Amino acid sequence: MTSEKKDEAASGDVRQASRRAFLHDGAAALAGAFLFGGRAWAAVFEVGHAAAAPPAAGIGRRAEVPSAIAQRFLNERYEFDVTFLGAKTATGIMTFAKTDRNEYTASLEASTSDLVGALTSLRKVAMTSIMNVYRNGERERFVSRMFVRKTIKSDSARETRNEFDYQRRRWSFSYYTNGVKTSGPRVRRIPPDVYYDDFVALLYNFRAQVYAPVAHGLQLTLNTLPWDRTVKIDGKKVNKSASTIGVEVPGNERLGDDDRKWLAKLGAEYLIVVNLDKDVYGIPSGQAKFAGDIALVPEGAWVENAMLFGDVRVCRRK
Numbered sequence: 001m002t003s004e005k006k007d008e009a010a011s012g013d014v015r016q017a018s019r020r021a022f023l024h025d026g027a028a029a030l031a032g033a034f035l036f037g038g039r040a041w042a043a044v045f046e047v048g049h050a051a052a053a054p055p056a057a058g059i060g061r062r063a064e065v066p067s068a069i070a071q072r073f074l075n076e077r078y079e080f081d082v083t084f085l086g087a088k089t090a091t092g093i094m095t096f097a098k099t100d101r102n103e104y105t106a107s108l109e110a111s112t113s114d115l116v117g118a119l120t121s122l123r124k125v126a127m128t129s130i131m132n133v134y135r136n137g138e139r140e141r142f143v144s145r146m147f148v149r150k151t152i153k154s155d156s157a158r159e160t161r162n163e164f165d166y167q168r169r170r171w172s173f174s175y176y177t178n179g180v181k182t183s184g185p186r187v188r189r190i191p192p193d194v195y196y197d198d199f200v201a202l203l204y205n206f207r208a209q210v211y212a213p214v215a216h217g218l219q220l221t222l223n224t225l226p227w228d229r230t231v232k233i234d235g236k237k238v239n240k241s242a243s244t245i246g247v248e249v250p251g252n253e254r255l256g257d258d259d260r261k262w263l264a265k266l267g268a269e270y271l272i273v274v275n276l277d278k279d280v281y282g283i284p285s286g287q288a289k290f291a292g293d294i295a296l297v298p299e300g301a302w303v304e305n306a307m308l309f310g311d312v313r314v315c316r317r318k
Contacts, residue, residue, distance in 0.1 A: 069210075078093070109125070128148045
């Protein structure tokens with residue numbers, strides 16, 4: 001093979017690898033949009049030391065009677081299409097069900113399309129929260145008992161299981177590959193008066209208006225699981241941690257034209273802007289936008305400039 005042909009073949013390999021990486025990262029960005037954060041397709045978060053979490057006001061006791069907060073979500077199932085550069089890259093499913101007395105299981109799943117599946121080994125990422133309802137006086141909220149994050153490839157499945165014991169103030173997590181435990185349990189102490197809302201529980205507590213009544217102009221800082229990640233900044237490795245996310249529901253007067261058009265296209269009432277640490281969550285813009293109808297049913301998600309190639313959009317199937 002001549003040097004010119006070798007160079008041409010090498011260039012072709014580079015282009016193919018770049019396209020594969022582009023679709024791979026695009027799927028990662030979609031997970032950031034659909035699953036409330038994280039380059040979940042590219043890698044499963046490895047939990048390092050637990051970052052300090054701000055205290056949450058008293059949650060109360062587990063409710064042992066039928067829960068009002070869960071009634072509106074029982075047996076719901078929503079399906080979503082995910083597009084990147086105008087192409088359908090994945091489908092998403094969001095479900096909620098009662099699985100035991102005072103126990104509810106909610107899941108968010110995203111599966112790659114044939115287009116992405118043909119170029120990468122990625123098949124599915126899923127996040128599942130097993131929750132109890134806690135009651136403080138007349139107020140109820142979801143509290144996670146277990147949170148599972150699973151990434152499935154064509155040849156393997158990786159899983160992280162987080163378990164929360166608020167009686168003993170313990171958070172334990174273990175890692176599994178193809179159903180076999182490979183590490184753990186590692187145990188961290190949960191500080192007094194701190195409750196960790198995983199991403200799924202956070203979504204349902206927000207929709208149930210546990211944190212505050214949802215209205216235009218609302219601004220919140222919400223606790224979530226402490227995530228830890230080592231990133232390179234200016235050529236140096238830096239340990240970055242995040243234990244909160246910012247949430248804003250801007251008023252109509254603060255909406256840009258593109259936001260207005262997007263909400264109108266989806267038939268949504270609220271724009272919900274989630275501000276994330278761009279280094280920890282791997283979303284360059286540091287922001288994900290969600291659209292909800294008047295009842296806070298998720299209608300879509302949008303990460304602008306998710307990567308150099310463009311935006312990732314999610315739309316609920318009607």
